[in-house]
Amino acid sequence: MKLVVQVKLLPTVAQEVALAATLRACNEAGSWVSEVAVERDTYRNFDLRKHVYTEIKARWGLGAQAAQHVIKKTCDAYTTLRANLRTGKLGRPGSERHRRASQTPIGFRTSAAQPYDDRMLSWQVDARTVSIWTTSGRMKDVAFTGGPEQLATLALYRKGESDLLYRDGAWFLLATCEVPEAELNTEPVDFLGVDLGVVNVATTSDGEIMAGRRLNRLRERDLKLRAKLQRKGTKSARRRAQRRRRKEARRSRDVNHKIAKRIVAEAERTGRGIGLENLTGIRERVRLRKPQRAMVHSWAFAQLGEFIAYKARRTGVPVVYVDPAYTSRTCAECGHVDKANRVSQARFVCRSCGFVDHADRNGSRNIRARAQMLWRSGAPSTAPAIPERRVAGRGRHTTAGGVP
Template sequence: MKLVVQIRLLPTPLQAAALEATLHACNEAATWASGVAFEKDVKRNFALREHTYGEIRARWGLGAQAAQHIVKKTCDAYATLKANLKAGNLGRPGSKRYRRAAEKPIEFRPEGAQPYDDRMLSWQIDQRRISIWTTAGRVKGVAFTASPEQLATLALYRKGESDLLERDGMWFLNATCEVPEAPQNTDPVDFLGVDLGIVNIATTSDGEIMAGRELNRVRVRERGLRRKLQKKNTPSARRRLKKRRRKEARRAKDINHKIAKHVVAEAERTGRGIALEDLTGIRERVRLAKPQRATHSSWSFAQLGQFIIYKARRAGVPVVHVDPAYTSRTCAECGHTDKSNRVSQAWFACRNCGFVDHADRNGSRNIRARAWELWRRGAQSTTPDPPPEPGRGTGRKPSTTASGARCASPSP
C-alpha cells in the first residue's frame, strides 16, 4: 500500500532561496498552462503537452522533467475539480460557489507543491542529505531531519515521486513509499466495536473512552477565540484566524492518528477485527439544535475512520462497517429498543431488563454484536483499497479550492 512520509528540509539561506525561486517559477508556469487548458478545453496530459511544453521550457527555462510534471499537475488539478463538481462538494450546479470554481481557470499559489521524480531528486538517507534540481542548477547537500521510523521506511520502501512544498517558512518533502501489507486475519476471534461520538470522540466495546471532555473544553475555547477574531475582521485578525485554523486541524489530525493507532493495535494484539458505524451522509441525516451544530461539525470523523481503515489494512486487521440505526437505543444485554432507554447523553438504562451502562459503551457493544453477526453470515472485510491518488492541484487558491492540496496518506 502507498503511504507518504513527510520529512522536514533544513536548507541554508542560499539553498532556501533557490528552492523558493524554483517553486515560484513552476507554479507560475502551471497557472499559465492552466489558462491554456481552460481556454482551449484541453485537459488531458499528452494533448495539453503539445500546446504548452515548448513554451514552458522556453519562457521559464525549466528542465524537461519539470515541464512534464507541471503539465501533469495541471491536468490532475482539473481532474480533481471535475470530480468535486460531480460529487457536489462545491455546491449545486448554478450556485455561486459552483460557478466561481467552474467558470475560470485554476490558479496555483506561488508556494504550491511541486512533484519531483528520481531524475530530479536523489537521496543520501544515511547522511540525511538530498540533492535536488532547481532553476539555479543542482543543489547538493540539503540537510533534512526525520524520526528513526521515517528513515527506516524511506530506506526500505521509498518508491515514486516526492513533493516539495513550503509552509510557514518551513520546507518539506512528501516522499511516496510502497509499504507491504500484513496478511489479513480471516478468522478473528471477535470484533472490537468503536462508537464515534460528539462528547467522546471514540468509545470501544472494551469500555475505553478516548478523547472526551478535556478535548471538548479545548474545542469550546478555540471556538470562542475564533468567534472573537471573526467579529473583529481586521487584517491581523484574519491572519491569526488562519493560523489558528491550521493549528486546530493539526491537533485534530494528531489525536485521530493516536486514537486509530491505539484501536488497531488493541485489535491486532487480541486477534479481533474492528467494527465501525457506516456514517456516510450523517451530517445531512442528523438534525441538531443550533448550539450543537458547531460541535457536531468541528471534528473530522471521516478522517478518523480513514485512519483506522488504512492502519488496519497495514496490520492485516479486518474492518466491518455496520448500520448505525438504533445502536444508541438498543440494550446490549436483552436487545430491547426504546427511545427512553437513553436516559441522558452519558447514561443508558434499559426499560425492559434494567441494565445500566455508559451510553457510548452500550452503543459500541451493539456495533460489535452487529459486526460479529455479519461476519458469521459470510460478510467480508470492508477495508477498501487505498483511494486513487488525487490530483496535484496543490497550489489552488483558497477562493477556488476544488483541487485543494495534494492529499497524502497519513504517515505511519
C-alpha cells in the first residue's frame, strides 16, 4: 500500500535561494511544454519529448532527469484534466467553465511541486539530511524534520519518487512509501457499525459519539470570512482567502485522521471488523435546504471513509460497506421502518415497539447488523475505490494525502 510521508525542509538562506530558482525553472519549463503540447496536439510522454527535450535543457539549464520529469508532469496534468472533463468536475460540456478548461493550456504555478527520483535526491534519514539536485548543482546536507512516526515510516518503507513543494513560506518533501498491509482478520468476532454525519461526525454502535458542533461552528465562521474576502476582491484578500482554505482543509483532515485512528484502534483491539455506509454520490442523492448546503458540501464525507479504510488495511481489520437506505428510519430492536421514527435530528422513537435511542446510535447499530449479514453470507460489499495516497502536485489539478 502506498502512503506519502511529508517532512519539512530546514534550508539555509543560500539553499533556499537555490531551491526557489530550481522550482521556478522547472515550472516555467512545464508551462512552455504545455503550450507546445496544445499547439502540436501531442500529449503522450514519448511523442512530446521529441519536440521539447533539447530546448528544455538548453533554455532553462535543467538536467536530463529533471527535463524528463517536467515533460511527464505536463502529460500527467493533461491526463487528469481529461478525466475531470469526462466526469463533469469542470462543468457541463458547452458551459463557459468547461470550454475555458478544455481550450486553455495548463499553466504551472512557480511554486508547484516538482517530482524527484533517486538519481536527483538521496536521503540520509539517520542524519536527517538530504542531498538534492538544483539548477546550481548538487546541494548536500539540507536538513529536514518530521514527527517520529513519519521518520520511522520513511526509514523503513520509502520507495519511489519524492515531490519538492513550497507552501505557505515553507519547504516540504513528500516521499512515497510502500507500507506492507497486515494479514486480514478473516474471522472477526463482531462488527463495529459507524454512522457518519454532519452534526455528529461519527457515531459507533458502542455508543461513542464524536461530535462535530465545534467543527461546524468554525466552518460557519470560515464561510462568512471567505464570503467577505471574496466581496472585497483585492489581491491581498484573495491571498488571504487561499490561506484560509488551506487552513480549513488541514483542520478537517486532522479531525478525520484522529477519528479514523480511534475507530480502527478500537476495532483492532476487540477483534472486530468495521461496518460503513457506502456514501458514494451522497451530495447528488440528498436534497437539502439552502442553509444546509454549505455545511454538507464543505464536510469531507469521502475523506473520513478513505482514512478509515486505509488505516484498517494497515492493521488487517476488515471493512464492509453497506447500503445506507433507511438506516436512520429502521428500529434497531424490532426492525420497524417508518419515517416518523426519526422524531428529530438526535432522537429516535420506534412507533411500533416504543424503543428510544439516540438517532445516530440507532443508525450505527443498523449498519453493524447489515455488515454482519453481508460478511456471513459472503456477499461482496460495494466498497468505493480507495485512491493511492499520493500527492501529485501538478499545476492546477492536484490531489493530497499523508500519514497521520
